[in-house]
Amino acid sequence: MERVRKEMEQQRLWVVAESQGEELKESTYELLTEVARLAAQRGNKVMVLLDTAGDIALEKMAEELGVYGAEAILPLASAGQNSSRQVGEAIAALAKELHPDAVFIAETIWGHEVASWTAAGLGTALLADCVELGLGVNQELTMSRHVYGDTVAIKFAAAGEQTLVVTVQSGLFNVKKSFPGQKARLLERHPARAGVCESVKVLEFIKADPKTVDIIDAERLVVGGKGMGTAENYALIRETAEVLSAAVGGTRVARDNGWVSLVRQIGQTGKTVAPELLISCGVSGAIQHTMGLKETKCLVAINTDKHAPIHKLADLSIVEDAPKVLAEFIAKMKTTAERRQSV
Amino acid sequence: MFPRLFTPLKMKDFTIPNRIMATGHLTHFASLDGQVTQRLIDYHEARAKGGLGLVVTESMAVHPSTAQSQYVVHLYDDKVLPGLTELVSTIKKYGTVVVCQLHHMGREMISVDTMRPIVAPSAIMDPMKREVPHELSTAEVKEMVGYYIAAAERAVKAGYDGLEVHCAHGYLLQQFLSPLSNQRTDEYGGSFENRLRIVREIIAGCKKVAPGKIIGIRIDGDEFADGGLTMEDVQQIVVALDADGLDYIGLSAGHALNYPPIFPNMDFPLGCFTYLASNIKRLVNTPVYTSHRINDPALAEKILEDGHADLIAMTRATIADPELPLKAKEERIDDIRPCVACLQRCFGRLRLRAPISCLGNPAVGKEREFAITAAPNPKKVAVVGGGPGGMEAARVLSQRGHTVVLYEKEQELGGMLKLGSSVPNREELFNISRWQIIQLEQSNVAIKTGHEATLEDLKAGNYDAVVFATGAEYDEPSVVFTADLPHINLRQALDLEDDQVEDKNILVIDRDFHNKALGIAEQLAEREAAGVVILSSEADVAVDLESINKMMANERLTELDVKWLSKTRVEGVDGKDFTVSHEGWEVVLPDIDLVVVVDKPKVNTTLAKQVEQELPQLKTYLVGNCASPRLTPDAIHDGYRIALEV
Amino acid sequence: MRVVVLVKMTKVIRGNPYRTDNLEALLNEKNLALAVNSYDLAALEEAQQLKELYGDVHITAVTAGPESAVKALRVARGMGADELIWLDRPAFAGGQEMELARLLAQEVSGRGFDLVLCGLKSDDVGTGMVGVALAGLLGVPAVTRSVNIGLQVGRGSLRVERHVGKGNREVVQCPLPAVVTVERSRQAPRYPGVARYLTAGKKIVRKDGTAGLQPVTAPVIPLETKKAQPRPKKIFIPDENLSGADRMKMIMSGGMARKKKKKAQTQVSGSEQLYNFLLKHGFIERL
Numbered sequence A: 001m002e003r004v005r006k007e008m009e010q011q012r013l014w015v016v017a018e019s020q021g022e023e024l025k026e027s028t029y030e031l032l033t034e035v036a037r038l039a040a041q042r043g044n045k046v047m048v049l050l051d052t053a054g055d056i057a058l059e060k061m062a063e064e065l066g067v068y069g070a071e072a073i074l075p076l077a078s079a080g081q082n083s084s085r086q087v088g089e090a091i092a093a094l095a096k097e098l099h100p101d102a103v104f105i106a107e108t109i110w111g112h113e114v115a116s117w118t119a120a121g122l123g124t125a126l127l128a129d130c131v132e133l134g135l136g137v138n139q140e141l142t143m144s145r146h147v148y149g150d151t152v153a154i155k156f157a158a159a160g161e162q163t164l165v166v167t168v169q170s171g172l173f174n175v176k177k178s179f180p181g182q183k184a185r186l187l188e189r190h191p192a193r194a195g196v197c198e199s200v201k202v203l204e205f206i207k208a209d210p211k212t213v214d215i216i217d218a219e220r221l222v223v224g225g226k227g228m229g230t231a232e233n234y235a236l237i238r239e240t241a242e243v244l245s246a247a248v249g250g251t252r253v254a255r256d257n258g259w260v261s262l263v264r265q266i267g268q269t270g271k272t273v274a275p276e277l278l279i280s281c282g283v284s285g286a287i288q289h290t291m292g293l294k295e296t297k298c299l300v301a302i303n304t305d306k307h308a309p310i311h312k313l314a315d316l317s318i319v320e321d322a323p324k325v326l327a328e329f330i331a332k333m334k335t336t337a338e339r340r341q342s343v
Numbered sequence B: 001m002f003p004r005l006f007t008p009l010k011m012k013d014f015t016i017p018n019r020i021m022a023t024g025h026l027t028h029f030a031s032l033d034g035q036v037t038q039r040l041i042d043y044h045e046a047r048a049k050g051g052l053g054l055v056v057t058e059s060m061a062v063h064p065s066t067a068q069s070q071y072v073v074h075l076y077d078d079k080v081l082p083g084l085t086e087l088v089s090t091i092k093k094y095g096t097v098v099v100c101q102l103h104h105m106g107r108e109m110i111s112v113d114t115m116r117p118i119v120a121p122s123a124i125m126d127p128m129k130r131e132v133p134h135e136l137s138t139a140e141v142k143e144m145v146g147y148y149i150a151a152a153e154r155a156v157k158a159g160y161d162g163l164e165v166h167c168a169h170g171y172l173l174q175q176f177l178s179p180l181s182n183q184r185t186d187e188y189g190g191s192f193e194n195r196l197r198i199v200r201e202i203i204a205g206c207k208k209v210a211p212g213k214i215i216g217i218r219i220d221g222d223e224f225a226d227g228g229l230t231m232e233d234v235q236q237i238v239v240a241l242d243a244d245g246l247d248y249i250g251l252s253a254g255h256a257l258n259y260p261p262i263f264p265n266m267d268f269p270l271g272c273f274t275y276l277a278s279n280i281k282r283l284v285n286t287p288v289y290t291s292h293r294i295n296d297p298a299l300a301e302k303i304l305e306d307g308h309a310d311l312i313a314m315t316r317a318t319i320a321d322p323e324l325p326l327k328a329k330e331e332r333i334d335d336i337r338p339c340v341a342c343l344q345r346c347f348g349r350l351r352l353r354a355p356i357s358c359l360g361n362p363a364v365g366k367e368r369e370f371a372i373t374a375a376p377n378p379k380k381v382a383v384v385g386g387g388p389g390g391m392e393a394a395r396v397l398s399q400r401g402h403t404v405v406l407y408e409k410e411q412e413l414g415g416m417l418k419l420g421s422s423v424p425n426r427e428e429l430f431n432i433s434r435w436q437i438i439q440l441e442q443s444n445v446a447i448k449t450g451h452e453a454t455l456e457d458l459k460a461g462n463y464d465a466v467v468f469a470t471g472a473e474y475d476e477p478s479v480v481f482t483a484d485l486p487h488i489n490l491r492q493a494l495d496l497e498d499d500q501v502e503d504k505n506i507l508v509i510d511r512d513f514h515n516k517a518l519g520i521a522e523q524l525a526e527r528e529a530a531g532v533v534i535l536s537s538e539a540d541v542a543v544d545l546e547s548i549n550k551m552m553a554n555e556r557l558t559e560l561d562v563k564w565l566s567k568t569r570v571e572g573v574d575g576k577d578f579t580v581s582h583e584g585w586e587v588v589l590p591d592i593d594l595v596v597v598v599d600k601p602k603v604n605t606t607l608a609k610q611v612e613q614e615l616p617q618l619k620t621y622l623v624g625n626c627a628s629p630r631l632t633p634d635a636i637h638d639g640y641r642i643a644l645e646v
Numbered sequence C: 001m002r003v004v005v006l007v008k009m010t011k012v013i014r015g016n017p018y019r020t021d022n023l024e025a026l027l028n029e030k031n032l033a034l035a036v037n038s039y040d041l042a043a044l045e046e047a048q049q050l051k052e053l054y055g056d057v058h059i060t061a062v063t064a065g066p067e068s069a070v071k072a073l074r075v076a077r078g079m080g081a082d083e084l085i086w087l088d089r090p091a092f093a094g095g096q097e098m099e100l101a102r103l104l105a106q107e108v109s110g111r112g113f114d115l116v117l118c119g120l121k122s123d124d125v126g127t128g129m130v131g132v133a134l135a136g137l138l139g140v141p142a143v144t145r146s147v148n149i150g151l152q153v154g155r156g157s158l159r160v161e162r163h164v165g166k167g168n169r170e171v172v173q174c175p176l177p178a179v180v181t182v183e184r185s186r187q188a189p190r191y192p193g194v195a196r197y198l199t200a201g202k203k204i205v206r207k208d209g210t211a212g213l214q215p216v217t218a219p220v221i222p223l224e225t226k227k228a229q230p231r232p233k234k235i236f237i238p239d240e241n242l243s244g245a246d247r248m249k250m251i252m253s254g255g256m257a258r259k260k261k262k263k264a265q266t267q268v269s270g271s272e273q274l275y276n277f278l279l280k281h282g283f284i285e286r287l
């Protein structure tokens, strides 16, 4: 045990990983890449702290994270539910003992909470939502935060011996395998349990309502373009969305025609969406529009013009009148539902 | 709508009024003896007036051993000072910051233009121009540095706000930076430090002769060539140069081994090289600009918002519409004449050693002659045909105050370009007509779509003049090799049903020499024809197509397994097997199902001829394909020119 | 039920912040407006709704800061607070969140409470850790990002709906006493009643906000303050391990590779094709 402690003391920079099912979130890799870059410059080592409540295969993870710059991995065994407080307080307790220079966490809902509990446990301030990490003249850590609604940038430098607790905005740093061949050491599991928080119980999970969810977050989308022709036909888009529990989106032309509002426009001047399924109806596939479709997993295109560029991107191309296809599809889904009820 | 785009940027003591810039671009408006001309001044004045924040004027020769062509500014000679001074002061009148691009081609040129040996760091043949350069001696390199600095001093004298050291596009300085072209063993080659030395010396010299002025560089962010500079190498270079003190860093791409990125056509996705700037911006505090395929302000704003760059180069976008910045500021987005990245009239004309123009904007380089002025005595004019030519005529006529009626027999405007933009990777071409349509809808031109103009219409309309823009049409194939197989024209090929294409072997005969044979071949291949072969009698298929569009098309065709053969003649057909001769070889193309003959279309002047006979007093004009079958920019240029004449 | 709501004033920059890169001009007093933190308004609204729903709720609004902070209490009064406490002390600087949390903990635990409500974070320079730190100091459970609070039968615990991202929500049960941080919700907070707002002054109890506190040393020092420039977002980069030509190919495909076209399924109608496809990929279930 003592030896492990000693080893952990060498890990001056800690990165808290966040899992999502069997994988880690992209934001963890972004953060790890960036922290590893700093660590290399300072001659430090990076330890990744990982909540094991998810279905993470630790051995595999150790192999994988090493390549991004992790030197060691410390699994934290939380109770699962409400893990942020357990993990945060456990990290605070560890940090009190081992005095790392800083604990970095990606700014997500969970990450922010873990960071808050860690900072509170350490009785220190939280450097939240930083946008830039760096080193000062004496190799001390520096970080910038944007405040006043992204108007003012303040750059801070570490002063004194306190462990810094830093969260870093997601979506900024490019992910890079800077340490090919490196494999992280897997440390012994560390318990992370706090009494008081276990009294908070999760009763229920309410999925976002596709009618009101921001299209950025929607898992399924039905998108209509000018080819839908009329507002009446556009109602078929909404109906199809309804039967598939999908959200409604539109092209700029659909917005110009008043069929959808700006918040539902997809593309360059609208939003970028990342659904599992997107059904695109009467949309030509102009680049300004398809820019917003990049992250779509499965695309169905319904367009009478078989040469329309949208067909090139589609997993399924239907060259037919979109209102007709949708109306028939809705009818089919409805009869199926009725039959299901009568069974 | 574009808050970040219109936030001024301070650089040294200069305030760049907005974030839109034009990077250096050769225009061929300079005179044969290397002087600035009034044409060049007018060209830039229009863009400064249009609200450009920063303009880098064209690459200018720092040494007599460099010239892209005969029409470059001789910055190595004091003779250019008066003209240059006028150019610079004219641009500055509008608050635009103006920077001079210091340029030497190195080996990426031909000696025809200078009648001197071309020069380079090492005597390695240029892979594109195929000439072996003279290897500069150490003393000659030092002399070259002196020339750069003397040129910089001249630019300062002419009043420039800054200097851009051109380290991009595979020209002399990139040739020094890249291990692919620099194999010197003296102090200017070998190690990282040595390869950088010439650039460092030039930058240091510029700083000395241009105190207080902006000093920037333009550099390729990645050579995309095996053994060449990678993105990481370039990052290292830029960080090192930046440490010496730079005021801006411009990122670009493309050089002799990978030419198309210098002039990206519509194959390149919008903003495709922004990542190069973004990755430099992460490393330095110096302002960074990004260029390449950024053609609309929404995209520019997004790039700024996402923090990838500080300045956005919209070079061709402001060739196509000099007023882009103003229109963006006034939120008149639909009025911005788009650059469709066709390269047909900007780079395409440079290649033909002609001054640049633009597919959609005939006034490029003709700012004076082609200024749209009110007509002294407004007339009633009929325009027959709503293709690019007819629409342009109608648009300009109505702007000049004429009363215009536009007839189009189809339900939709756009003419043959509707077909032109239906072939793969040409979709963007139609944006120019889309823009024309929006402009016409906003004007008071009476648009009669679905209306075939007849003699009666023209009689009854009481017109003072008629502009014919009735285009051209595809006739019977000009050649039939065998009666056993169907031979169809381009138009019919575009209308083929799936079952007429799928699993068929198709021969495409290129008698158009532009992109149409490639376009239809690609379309047929995409539609799962079993095999597509293009034959041309000329030295190359699509021999008249602009080179970059051709290179990109060839890549796509290769991917689709389309084959082509140039310098061919069909010697005979046996059933479905074609025997073709090619440079002394005989090649058999077996099992052909269908022959598509891509001819030049035939002019459609039926109505014009009728009018000539029946209404001789009516003044008539011909525009575009109906005058002689050519391309979209010619139709637009005709329309514009005729509209000024009426 | 004793509900304590923590409120504060925040600074907001007036007008378009992009108009200039000159930070001094932008942060000139003339350009700054003081406003009640928007999340705190949501917390006040939540407290008032609890009162309206369950009656018998006593709301105390607490603020810490200089004279200018008092406006937050007036607004709180206008929105229904019964008691107003002003912990008078100089304004907090960034990095002093723990000091604030201790001061608040001292006040709150001194007076006794069932529920502390506070905004999720503050609009200006906040880091969003005060609620959590307070719960830690008080040794009570905390629930963050609430959008809806109700009492469970028996009133010993809360039923809180909280945001968990992507528009999804989670319902948790939390025993009292507790700290809950409040997210801004769709529903706009009510306007403060004018009469109560105007007469709030009389209600305000001023206390010394500096007594008995150890100052906290910040772990960092500010080096530089400047106009924020957007940081480069993550961007698509072709894999460096590929050859030059392959890197170009990745760029040309714009990250969204062209898909090989499927053979058209003839004979089958479009709606059938759609139905079968969705079925095959598990988006819908067979009867």
Ligand SMILES: Cc1cc2nc3c(=O)[nH]c(=O)nc-3n(C[C@H](O)[C@H](O)[C@H](O)COP(=O)(O)OP(=O)(O)OC[C@H]3O[C@@H](n4cnc5c(N)ncnc54)[C@H](O)[C@@H]3O)c2cc1C
Pocket (backbone or CB within 6 Å): A224, A225, A226, A227, A228, A250, A251, A252, A253, A254, A265, A266, A267, A268, A269, A270, A271, A281, A282, A283, A284, A285, A286, A287, A288, A289, A302, A303, A304, A305, A308, A320, A321, A322, A323, B296, B297, B298, B299, B333
């Ligand atoms: C600066 C700028 C920014 C832009 N930003 C955006 C943006 O953010 N988002 C956006 O969407 N657009 C944007 N655009 C507009 C974009 O260029 C296109 O004009 C737009 O996306 C086209 O919308 P559409 O596909 O609905 O219409 P169209 O392009 O007109 O396409 C209609 C399609 O419907 C098909 N069709 C017709 N009838 C039927 C039928 N009965 N059944 C099936 N199909 C049928 C047609 O074949 C055609 O392909 C922007 C443009 C500019 C200049």
Ligand SMILES: Cc1cc2nc3c(=O)[nH]c(=O)nc-3n(C[C@H](O)[C@H](O)[C@H](O)COP(=O)(O)OP(=O)(O)OC[C@H]3O[C@@H](n4cnc5c(N)ncnc54)[C@H](O)[C@@H]3O)c2cc1C
Pocket (backbone or CB within 6 Å): B344, B384, B385, B386, B387, B388, B389, B390, B407, B408, B409, B410, B414, B415, B416, B417, B418, B419, B420, B421, B423, B426, B429, B451, B452, B453, B454, B469, B470, B471, B472, B490, B515, B516, B519, B520, B604, B607, B623, B624, B625, B626, B630, B631, B632, B633, B635
């Ligand atoms: C497959 C293909 C690819 C092409 N690719 C390119 C390219 O890459 N680049 C390029 O520059 N060009 C390209 N073109 C050529 C381009 O489309 C034409 O050069 C251009 O459209 C010519 O314009 P125009 O106005 O002269 O004639 P058109 O576009 O032919 O317009 C003539 C119009 O007049 C109408 N009309 C005729 N008679 C009457 C009447 N009596 N009353 C009313 N209306 C009438 C017709 O319906 C038509 O709409 C391509 C063409 C094709 C077919």
Ligand SMILES: Cc1cc2nc3c(=O)[nH]c(=O)nc-3n(C[C@H](O)[C@H](O)[C@H](O)COP(=O)(O)O)c2cc1C
Pocket (backbone or CB within 6 Å): B023, B024, B025, B026, B027, B058, B059, B101, B166, B168, B169, B218, B252, B262, B263, B264, B291, B292, B293, B294, B313, B314, B315, B316, B317, B346, B347, B350, B356
């Ligand atoms: C006609 C023409 C001439 C050009 N000449 C130069 C040049 O002299 N120097 C240079 O650095 N780039 C030159 N370029 C490249 C442009 O600066 C620019 O990088 C390119 O057009 C892509 O940017 P864009 O998509 O904004 O137009 C030229 C481009 C064109 C089209």
Ligand code: SF4
Pocket (backbone or CB within 6 Å): B316, B317, B319, B320, B338, B339, B340, B341, B342, B343, B344, B345, B346, B347, B357, B358, B359, B360, B361
């Ligand atoms: S000629 Fe084509 S590529 Fe060149 S500026 Fe005009 S539209 Fe753009």
